[in-house]
Amino acid sequence: MRPRVFLVDDHGLILAGLRAELADHVEIVGAADEVVAAVEMILERRPDVVLLDVHMPGGGGEAVLREVTHAAPEVRFLALSVSDAAEDVIAVVRAGARGYVTKSISAPELLEAIFRVADGDAVFSPRLAGFVLDAFASEDRLGEAEVDPELNQLTPRERQVLRLIARGYAYRDVAAELAISVKTVESHVSSVLRKLQLSSRYELSHWAVERRLT
Amino acid sequence: MRRNPETPLHQGVPVGVLPQGAAPAPVRDFCAMSVTTPSHAEVGVPHRPLRRGADNALVGGVCGGLAIRLGVSERSVRVVTCVVALLWGVGLLAYFALWLTVPRAGEDRSIAGRLLGGRNRLARVAVAVAVGALVLLVLHPFSQALLGPLSWAFLLAVLGLIVVWRGATTEERQRLEELGRNTPFLRTRAEWTRTSAFVRILVGLVLVLLGVRLVALVSRPIDGGAPAAIFGAAFVVAGAVVLLAPWWLSLVHDLSDERRSRVRVEERAKLAAHLHDSVLQTLTLIERSADDPGQVTRLARTQERELRQWLFGPATTNQEATLAGALDALVGEIEGDYGVRVELVVVGEATLTESLADLVAAGREAAINAARWSGAERVSLYAEVEPEKASLFVRDRGRGFDPSAVPADRHGLAVSIRERLAARGGTATVRSTPGQGTEVALEVALA
Numbered sequence: 001m002r003p004r005v006f007l008v009d010d011h012g013l014i015l016a017g018l019r020a021e022l023a024d025h026v027e028i029v030g031a032a033d034e035v036v037a038a039v040e041m042i043l044e045r046r047p048d049v050v051l052l053d054v055h056m057p058g059g060g061g062e063a064v065l066r067e068v069t070h071a072a073p074e075v076r077f078l079a080l081s082v083s084d085a086a087e088d089v090i091a092v093v094r095a096g097a098r099g100y101v102t103k104s105i106s107a108p109e110l111l112e113a114i115f116r117v118a119d120g121d122a123v124f125s126p127r128l129a130g131f132v133l134d135a136f137a138s139e140d141r142l143g144e145a146e147v148d149p150e151l152n153q154l155t156p157r158e159r160q161v162l163r164l165i166a167r168g169y170a171y172r173d174v175a176a177e178l179a180i181s182v183k184t185v186e187s188h189v190s191s192v193l194r195k196l197q198l199s200s201r202y203e204l205s206h207w208a209v210e211r212r213l214t
Numbered sequence: 215m216r217r218n219p220e221t222p223l224h225q226g227v228p229v230g231v232l233p234q235g236a237a238p239a240p241v242r243d244f245c246a247m248s249v250t251t252p253s254h255a256e257v258g259v260p261h262r263p264l265r266r267g268a269d270n271a272l273v274g275g276v277c278g279g280l281a282i283r284l285g286v287s288e289r290s291v292r293v294v295t296c297v298v299a300l301l302w303g304v305g306l307l308a309y310f311a312l313w314l315t316v317p318r319a320g321e322d323r324s325i326a327g328r329l330l331g332g333r334n335r336l337a338r339v340a341v342a343v344a345v346g347a348l349v350l351l352v353l354h355p356f357s358q359a360l361l362g363p364l365s366w367a368f369l370l371a372v373l374g375l376i377v378v379w380r381g382a383t384t385e386e387r388q389r390l391e392e393l394g395r396n397t398p399f400l401r402t403r404a405e406w407t408r409t410s411a412f413v414r415i416l417v418g419l420v421l422v423l424l425g426v427r428l429v430a431l432v433s434r435p436i437d438g439g440a441p442a443a444i445f446g447a448a449f450v451v452a453g454a455v456v457l458l459a460p461w462w463l464s465l466v467h468d469l470s471d472e473r474r475s476r477v478r479v480e481e482r483a484k485l486a487a488h489l490h491d492s493v494l495q496t497l498t499l500i501e502r503s504a505d506d507p508g509q510v511t512r513l514a515r516t517q518e519r520e521l522r523q524w525l526f527g528p529a530t531t532n533q534e535a536t537l538a539g540a541l542d543a544l545v546g547e548i549e550g551d552y553g554v555r556v557e558l559v560v561v562g563e564a565t566l567t568e569s570l571a572d573l574v575a576a577g578r579e580a581a582i583n584a585a586r587w588s589g590a591e592r593v594s595l596y597a598e599v600e601p602e603k604a605s606l607f608v609r610d611r612g613r614g615f616d617p618s619a620v621p622a623d624r625h626g627l628a629v630s631i632r633e634r635l636a637a638r639g640g641t642a643t644v645r646s647t648p649g650q651g652t653e654v655a656l657e658v659a660l661a
Contacts, residue, residue, distance in 0.1 A: 017265070104555065126594060126596065129559070163598070167607045
């Protein structure tokens with residue numbers, strides 16, 4: 001079944017390009033170029049996946065995310081941005097996006113990411129994987145107040161998966177490399193996403209900002 | 215506006231419901247006449263009841279009302295009031311007495327009348343007077359040190375002001391609030407009018423003089439002693455502040471305005487220079503090479519990388535000195551020279567030691583190899599710094615090769631990389647499958 005996709009981007013050219021690339025493979029149910037209209041139309045049309053631009057006037061993608069996930073948690077978001085800045089990446093994922101890819105992604109990869117998000121899985125670009133590894137880097141940086149190791153640490157296996165993704169491996173390559181199934185890779189990645197969204201690690205909120213200053 | 219709960223509701227309503235500025239027409243005529251043609255007042259005035267002025271009021275409108283009633287100019291009434299106010303405060307007390315007991319123009323009840331209009335009035339008056347007297351007795355010794363013989367009059371006037379506030383109609387309260395807001399103390403010089411400057415200078419001088427007088431009193435301890443000295447100094451300071459604040463404020467405003475605009479201009483110039491040197495140049499180049507798609511892609515990528523670095527990159531100037539900085543430069547070089555996209559992910563950070571420089575150099579060889587031979591459009595670079603080692607992975611998803619059947623030239627390359635890293639306690643591993651791509655794993659030990 002073709003997923004129903006909604007596009008949000010304030011650049012007309014990008015919207016047109018995305019439409020052209022995606023139209024043959026998914027059902028595009030609408031597009032919006034600003035926050036308020038996007039929220040309204042998404043809530044009305046209930047797409048499977050929203051392709052969301054991170055930088056927009058009026059609160060950006062984060063505003064759309066917060067408003068929609070509140071009212072319609074079943075709508076899934078894939079963030080799409082030109083920015084590689086850590087704080088942007090972390091912010092949208094923490095706000096509820098199921099994944100983050102940059103606009104330089106190729107069309108087949110974008111399609112794969114959309115299908116993956118539509119299936120409820122997480123999409124980690126190499127860069128996002130790197131950010132997460134960096135943010136969850138070492139255990140000794142874990143503050144004493146962090147009482148929930150379940151949420152605040154990565155398992156060795158998750159670390160392995162993320163490393164391979166950061167090295168440029170596709171999910172199926174990761175699966176082959178670790179001799180596990182693609183489904184297992186997906187479940188590891190989803191678990192990392194959950195930790196990323198729910199963790200109270202000090203690093204997550206401060207690391208992304210500090211990263212720019214050092 | 216807050217409605218005083220003790221003021222019966224209906225009393226405020228007749229005036230309060232009128233839109234501001236829409237006072238009943240007769241009042242306006244009445245006052246207009248008094249202001250423009252004072253001589254007429256003499257004829258008509260004796261039959262008019264005394265009313266406080268609404269439109270010609272400075273504070274409570276008492277002087278304005280008296281002027282109309284007596285048929286003299288407002289200014290002379292005000293001057294006389296001020297002079298009498300200095301005589302043990304008689305003028306001040308008289309002013310407040312009239313403020314409380316004379317209805318405002320256009321109203322038929324005075325403030326006192328309104329406040330006393332309800333039931334239980336005797337009890338309420340008794341309680342109010344008792345509380346007032348108590349407050350006055352407590353405050354009197356302190357104010358005596360400040361104001362000398364004017365003390366009682368001043369305290370009574372303050373009480374009067376409180377009573378006025380409680381009993382005032384909505385309209386009059388709004389006027390008083392506005393008066394408070396427009397008190398000229400906190401305006402900058404640019405907002406000055408002649409009146410506000412005059413009031414400011416007067417208030418400032420009075421405060422300074424009071425302060426000096428109090429300090430002088432210290433020689434006669436009976437009148438005040440220590441409190442007088444403290445209050446005196448405070449008054450002098452307050453006076454100086456009131457006098458000098460506008461100059462100081464406008465100085466601060468001017469300075470910060472100037473700084474802000476200078477910063478803005480500099481930022482703009484920097485931005486313009488940058489855009490001109492980079493983006494505009496590149497756009498021109500792209501225009502010229504429109505028939506060479508490869509060149510266009512390369513130019514666009516190089517420019518994108520540079521702009522991204524400028525916009526989102528770390529603010530440090532000395533980037534080359536870190537591993538991430540060196541890898542960034544490497545990415546720029548390869549993207550520019552070979553037209554492939556290089557995706558770089560760095561986890562952890564370290565300053566660029568000799569070992570790490572060798573790691574980067576080895577990575578450069580591997581990445582150039584991938585860009586040149588693999589046929590892939592994208593090369594992934596992943597670097598990770600751990601406490602005891604640093605690793606760098608160069609991966610492409612190009613045509614790959616069979617490592618056991620390596621052509622001599624590429625074999626030699628792998629050997630040179632391997633030897634260089636071995637000297638640093640590191641390793642280099644090449645994994646490749648035909649049709650699946652290649653990955654070179656490089657590693658050095660960190661001291």
